[in-house]
Amino acid sequence: MAAKLIKGTEISKQIREQITKEIEELKERHGVTPGLATILVGDDPGSKVYVGQKEKACGKLGIYSERTDLPANTSEQDVLALVAKCNENPNLHGILVQLPLPKHIDATRVIDAINPEKDVDCFHPANVGKLVIGTGRFLPCTPHGIMELLRRSGIDTAGKHAVVVGRSNIVGKPIANLMLQSPPGGNATVTLCHTGTKDLATYTRMADILIVAVGHPKTITGDMVKEGVVVIDVGVNRIGKTPEGKAILAGDVDFDSVQEKAAAITPVPGGVGPMTITMLMKNTVEAARATLA
Ligand SMILES: NC(=O)c1ccc[n+]([C@@H]2O[C@H](COP(=O)([O-])OP(=O)(O)OC[C@H]3O[C@@H](n4cnc5c(N)ncnc54)[C@H](OP(=O)(O)O)[C@@H]3O)[C@@H](O)[C@H]2O)c1
Missing domain, CATH: 3.40.50.10860 (Leucine Dehydrogenase, chain A, domain 1)
Structure with missing residues (x-):
């Protein structure tokens, strides 16, 4: 059965509508843009x-x-x-x-x-430390976007086995941290894989939720996942150009073979990508609001 699509474009639109209201309120009530x-x-x-x-x-x-x-x-x-x-x-x-x-x-x-306090990307070590402890004001944009995709798609992460592939500072490590935090974090059991992992498929096949951020197309194929898995494909790989010269994008997951087994999956493009910029806008609004205190 084909997987349900987790549509980042639509979810991002909903969040942007909320952000627009918050911005209007900041401007009207506090004179802050x-x-x-x-x-x-x-x-x-x-x-x-x-x-x-x-x-x-x-x-x-x-x-x-x-x-x-x-x-x-x-x-x-x-x-x-x-x-x-x-x-x-x-x-x-x-x-x-x-x-x-x-x-x-x-x-x-x-x-x-x-x-x-202006680090809306959440890359400063002070903010990364707070993220790990669970007291951060800002969450890094792509991992935060992933958490919102899961939450707003009604995917319960608590007690699930989340397998993250990739340990970069901007995606892999922070999303693994967010997934293991107690609520409102993911409250999941987390395995973090990387190029030093032996027999990657052993771990990806155990995943209830599989989050892939490796930067290579088709790293995860259908035989590497179990039935009913929820797949978040963070990868954005330029694999060619259309005759009009537009980039052809592919994720890190082999969409065709994996979606046959998955319960839900993000497309590329239109999955994680739109969420990242939206969460950057959200953090900017949070930073502005914090100056009112
Ligand atoms: N949609 C968005 O908004 C968004 C945002 C950020 C990134 N991205 C995309 O996400 C992808 C990853 O980005 P990144 O910045 O996290 O990349 P990165 O800094 O290059 O890190 C890639 C990670 O994947 C691991 N890895 C690579 N090949 C692997 C394999 N075959 N098996 C297991 N682990 C493997 C690497 O392991 P080692 O540490 O051992 O080298 C590394 O930890 C890229 O395609 C990027 O364009 C998208």
Whole structure:
């Protein structure tokens, strides 16, 4: 039987409607317009697309956005100086430095320089620590989006075996943490797999909920999952171009073979992707609201 589609595009739309109301309220009752700084260094085409999408989302929702594009040869010192300026600007409640940065810039130093209260990506070590303890104000955007997809699709995670494939700092580690936290976290039993895992399929076949973020198309195939699994495919892989020159995207999961066994699955595109930007907007609004206290 074909799996139910977990439609990120629709769920994201519902959340954006709520965010729009929150923004209107912040403006009308408190005279505060949430503001987001985006900093792009270099010419990476993927990064340009992502920053453009974030700027567009700000415009649609009524969030003030200030975008700075810097050339690839910008010094680390200049990037740090810009971050410091954004930290001081009361009209900017969130700061997003688009990763990856050019190799001569130490991304860790740049992230550490962001005021944790404006760290809407939730990459600063202070916020990562709070996430692990379960006291964080911000949740990282992609993992937060995944939690909302599960919750709003009525998928009960409590007591389930969640298997996460991939241990990156932006997806794998934080989503594993959120899934194991007591409610409102996932309250699941979690296994985290990576390239050091021996016989990956042994673990993926045990998954009630399988979350895949590896960055390689078709890493998970139908024979690697059990009947009734819920699959969240985080991967975004450019596998070719249409005759019109548009990128053809594929996830990390072999959709056709896995959806025959799964109870529910996210499509790529239209699954996790739309949620990530929406949760960034949500964090920016949270950061603005926090300044009222
Ligand atoms: N939709 C969205 O909004 C969104 C957001 C972020 C990322 N993504 C996509 O999600 C994917 C992953 O992103 P990322 O930033 O987490 O990637 P990443 O930093 O490259 O990390 C990939 C992780 O997967 C593990 N891995 C790779 N191949 C594996 C295999 N065959 N078996 C088991 N583990 C394997 C790696 O293990 P090691 O640590 O051992 O190397 C690593 O931990 C990418 O396609 C990215 O574009 C999408």
